[in-house]
Amino acid sequence: MTLTSSDSLGDVDDTFVFDRLDFVDSPHEQVVFCQDAESGLKAIIAIHSTVLGPALGGTRFYPFVDERAALTDALRLSKGMTYKAAAAGLRLGGGKAVIIGDPRMLKSEALLAAYGRFVETLGGRYITAGDVGTTADDMDVIGKYTDHVTGRTIAAGGSGDSAPLTALGVFHSMRAAAASTWGSPDLAGRRVGVEGTGKVGYHLIRLLTEAGASVVACDINAEALNRATQNFPDLLPATGVIASPLDIYAPCALGATLSHQSVRDLSATIVCGAANNQLADPSVEQSMAEQGITWVPDFVANAGGLIQMAGELAHKSAADVTPRVEKIFDTVHEILEVAAIDGVSTGVSANRVADARIHAARH
Missing domain, CATH: 3.40.50.10860 (Leucine Dehydrogenase, chain A, domain 1)
Incomplete structure (x- = not known):
């Protein structure tokens, strides 16, 4: 070696x-x-x-x-x-x-x-x-x-699969964005496009279905999509979701699906998902803002799994840290509120929160 x-x-x-x-x-x-x-x-x-x-x-x-x-x-x-980690307030x-x-x-x-x-x-x-x-x-x-x-x-001796709590954090991020955009966190009747039905996407579909949302989903892995379709009969399978009529677009596969071109095709009012590095280019966020789309930064929305891992290091179970994951709702609410007050993008608002914590620790 x-x-x-x-x-x-x-x-x-x-x-x-x-x-x-x-x-x-x-x-x-x-x-x-x-x-x-x-x-x-x-x-x-x-x-x-x-x-x-x-x-x-x-x-x-x-x-x-x-x-x-x-x-x-x-x-x-x-x-x-x-x-x-910084946005979630973790010492990691x-x-x-x-x-x-x-x-x-x-x-x-x-x-x-x-x-x-x-x-x-x-x-x-x-x-x-x-x-x-x-x-x-x-x-x-x-x-x-x-x-x-x-x-x-x-x-x-671990806390198990982090996918369920990652999905839970994304779900509460959606609720916070819905409250900011539509005045209510209720997702019942909202049409959500989930791109990627793997570990996290699968559990997100479950939460959305239980909340009464209408879900359309796609995945390049036919086996993963079939599993979701079989277990959630109301799920609408598709070859792609980003250009579909949506209220919320949830990228939950690999990153960089949000480009200037794909955003032009996007009908959703909210973008909130589990995928990392969702923007093909940082300037894409400006394109979304110009279309009136609220983007929940991925590193905020998908922090549930990291919170679980931090809890495991402290010998806590997934159940022990679930309340902290649910508080991602409050974090997203704060970021969206600051962005609106300061007239900045949600990405800038989230980065400011994280940078301030990193700066304070460094000095």
Whole structure:
């Protein structure tokens, strides 16, 4: 097993990591490239900030197009985790990891073990958890090789899958946005488009259905969509939702679905979902504002899972931290109120809250 340097990027880019725009604009404390030839592991661990505490963030196992895309994802996601923790008032920093490859073909106990040993070498600066392509069972395996892991199964002493509480946070974020936009948090009769019916999207559909909302959903994974359709008979499956007639658009798959083009096609009044890095470009938020669309910043709406992981570190169960997840409603309400009073975007308002907490901790 070897810990590689940035030379391992090969032809990932013509520039050094330090010269990349996404690194210059938001410098990271540490980026580690990990490789274990025997198991096939190729991973990148990005630590954006440890100002507020150890960097906590999930491990995404995904067949990236190339190593450049993997690095971009790790850098963007880790920065998002810094702001997510700060906005949620947690004493945690931001980090994220990606494992390159198709988990259905490459995932093995040997690979997860090798990855766990790499996490251990960081001495607690980075704490991992589940994400796209990884599960609570995977965290149990990783946890055999490092203590710096959360999101393990209840049987292994963890708090279990974080998807339900992540969905709960998104649901209450929607309610807060609805109260700000329509004068009531009631979602009954509202038409919600859920893009992505995986772990979080599935539970969000359940909550929306129970609340009386009309839900239309799509997923590139036919199996995931069929599962949701079978368990929620009133769900309307679709090949896509962003251009459908909607009150609320909920991106819950991979990020960057909101571009200037897609926003022009968007009929929803509210955008609120679980996906990270929803904006293809920061200027897209201005396009939404010009169309009268209220956007709940993703790192605020999807903080439920992180709150659960922070609770697990303090030996609390998912049930113990549920009230704090429900308070995301209050956080979103405050951000939307400040944005309206100060005449700024919701993204700027949310960033100001997070930046103030980071600045206070640094000084």
